[in-house]
Amino acid sequence: MSSIIVQFAIPRDTSFISKVSSKRRCFTAATSATSRDGQHARCSLQVGNEIETERRTGGYQPTLWDYDSIQSFEFEYKEEKQLEKAATLIEKVKRLLLQGQRLELIDDLRRLGISCHFRNEIDQILNTKYLEKNELDERDLYSTSLRFRLLRQYGFTISQDVFDCFKNDKATDFDTKGLLQLYEASFLATHGEETLEIAREFAAKSLHQRVVDHEIDDIHLLSSVEAAFEFPSHWRVQMPYAKGFIDAYKKRQDMNPVVLELAKLDINIVQAQFLEELKETSRWWERTGLAQELPFIRDRIVECYYWANGMVERREHGFERIMLAKINALITAIDDIYDVYGTLEELQLFTDAIRRWDIESIDKLPPYMKVCYLTLIKSVYLQSQLVKGKQLQQCFPDNMISAFKPDTFQYEKVSSASHNFQSLTNQLCPPTCSVDDRRSTSGFVFNLGSGAVTWSSKKQGVTALSTAEAEYVAATSSACQGLWLRRVLADFEQEQKQATGIFCDNRSTVAIAKNQVMHGRTKHIDIKFHFIRDLINEGVISLKFCSSLENLADIFTKSLSSEKHVKFRNMLGVCNYESRGSVE
Structure with missing residues (x-):
């Protein structure tokens, strides 16, 4: 008889669900298995007080392909020269086919x-x-x-x-x-x-x-x-x-030697494509943590992808294969919860939660089910967003969506804060703060590729004593929004490798964010606004100076000249509705 001690942790990285508590919930599970043919195993769950119950086990063997092995696979037939050679052979075979x-x-x-x-x-x-x-x-x-x-x-x-x-x-x-x-x-x-x-x-x-x-x-x-x-x-x-x-x-x-050469080359190219799809699917499965946190389920992500490969055969349907493999893996995990591990009372709660599809139902579930329920909701949410994005690409020409392709998933933020006076390249701006409470207005806009995807114009919750302080508060607010967007892009398999740049038109704000020493002029600033310093030190955010002539966020915070307003409006991608046609 062997014993296994496993620690489970429900991830808190579920920012898209605002109603889920941000506290980290941990529990431990201790199991003992007799043999592959054994039907029962000892299991104890610890959430505050230790509770011991009898649980069945499926006796599943561990996966033959671990995460590191899958990610280490490399295939040379995805290089440009191989694709060019294949294109040449395709043209030769095409002429041969049309002639004969x-x-x-x-x-x-x-x-x-x-x-x-x-x-x-x-x-x-x-x-x-x-x-x-x-x-x-x-x-x-x-x-x-x-x-x-x-x-x-x-x-x-x-x-x-x-x-x-x-x-x-x-x-x-x-x-x-x-x-x-x-x-x-x-x-x-x-x-x-x-x-x-x-x-x-x-x-x-x-x-x-x-x-x-x-x-x-x-x-x-x-x-x-x-x-x-x-x-x-x-x-x-x-x-x-x-x-x-x-x-x-x-x-x-x-x-025919030309046909044979094309067949050999093409099967290697397709194998390289399938391998990349498998690696992407494996990364998703690793991020869910289901195999580690629920050891009684089947860890069969390779088999799930192989099944999806047989169902969706055409090579151009890689997105559909990956999605189907994810669905298979989730179904397998839920199937093991129902058929192997869960009690009747727990399964009734789990069934009711899925039927209601309400995040508040998670509080009624046992800890191990919360892990699966959160993963299920998050996966369905993200897959639906991916499907919507794929439908969007089918509705617009390629030249309109080229900036949204995976290799160009980089974005930048422009932040701005307006005050009753503002030093901009040794010039003063007209006062734009509230005349009632003298609070400044923060604005930012996020660009994904060549288009704005999110923006904000909001009065600050504190009264700033200087322009630099108002800009500093705005930069921290933008950094928080940027951190959330980075996580969203990571869920879409578009993890940002470099720091995200925040462009600010106040040099003093840039100096305050990069200086870790609390000076007399900044010690009154609420400590929560110094969060941007941690992000800069970790390489997540990079605060940069830009001229007010290029500060796109000014359109959200102050009155601009007609020429400047039209320029920033075009940079945002806003078009004239009548020029695009209307529906009577």
């Missing part, structure tokens, strides 16, 4: 996993050359079956009547290749197509007899027949089986 227009080549491209590069060309060939062909002139079972299968696989309508001319023939009248194609084509039958049902039984019986009698001499053809008996080719996910077909294709006499 052979069904065998289309089928080979599909089995090699590279037909996705030629969707338009294949549709054009099938539609113009093979769709309107006179079926009555065909007496070749192999060509008829291959044509029928490819047309149906690519969404064209073709009748089962093309096989009527073979109904009176015997199995000995057909070669093995023709029977194999007939067998695979029969699995594309729709409801009520009796001819294809009969054809499947006929082809299966004939092929099985030839395998038993050792009548198939070609080893590659024999392996194709055995593989078809297991699964028809169009039922298989392309990429996992492409490697095996590549090995068989390079041994064929009619092998």
Whole structure:
């Protein structure tokens, strides 16, 4: 018998949920497991007082792929030179396909996993050359079956009547290749197509007899027949089986070296893409902390991604694969809570909380369920925001959203504070503070790429004694907002590597923030406003000086000249509604 002591911590980094207490809640769990076949384990939860209960355990083995191993994987086929080489080979194969227009080549491209590069060309060939062909002139079972299968696989309508001319023939009248194609084509039958049902039984019986009698001499053809008996080719996910077909294709006499080279290069490029998607999914799973904080659940993030890869096959749908893998992992964790660990009373509370979808329900849940419930709500919230962002990209041209691509997810903040007098490059500004309480107005705007995403104009809660103090309070407020935005971007897999710059038009404010010594002129400032100093020391924030001519936040705090107002308005991305068109 072995014992395990595990410490759990409910993360407090859930700033998007304002009603959750910011206190760090910790509890410990002590479990003992007998063996993999054991059904029960000792478990104690400690939240203030120790409580011991009998809990079941699934006896799941630890994951074969830990986080560090997954993140350490590297693949050289994601470099630019490899992509350029692949693009050159694609053009060569495209010319080859359009010149020959052979069904065998289309089928080979599909089995090699590279037909996705030629969707338009294949549709054009099938539609113009093979769709309107006179079926009555065909007496070749192999060509008829291959044509029928490819047309149906690519969404064209073709009748089962093309096989009527073979109904009176015997199995000995057909070669093995023709029977194999007939067998695979029969699995594309729709409801009520009796001819294809009969054809499947006929082809299966004939092929099985030839395998038993050792009548198939070609080893590659024999392996194709055995593989078809297991699964028809169009039922298989392309990429996992492409490697095996590549090995068989390079041994064929009619092998095309350009097609083979493209297939080898492409499968490595796709593997590199899938690996990056897996690493991103693994980083998300690590950040949730579910595997560490709930040791009774299955840690199977690699398996979840592999399943999603089979469900969403097209390589351009990486976002959907990652999302589906995350959903699978959450479902697996919740399934283990219901089937393995939770008591009936706890599960009823958990079910009610999910049905209400209310963060206040978390107070009624036991500690281990709070971890899962918070992760579930946070994940659903973030995934919904990602989906909205993806829909936004589909609504606007690429040149309008280029600034929002992942490699350009950098943002800056401009802060400003107006007072009854303000020293700006040795000039005085008109007083803009409140005449009632003499409090200044703070303003800031955050830009993501080339567009403003959040902004504020708000009267300060304290009365500043100087312009520098008012700017200092505004800079601290902007820093807090920036810290929250950095965390939001990190949840969207866009972690900021460099310090975020706050641009302020007061040099004294910059000096106060960078000077850790409390001078006589600043000792009266509330200590909470010195939070910006900690962020500067940690490299999170970088306070910089900018001229008032470029201080975009001034538009939120003071009256500006018409020319300057129009300039700042354009910099914010505000456009004339009438110029964009209106709806009556």
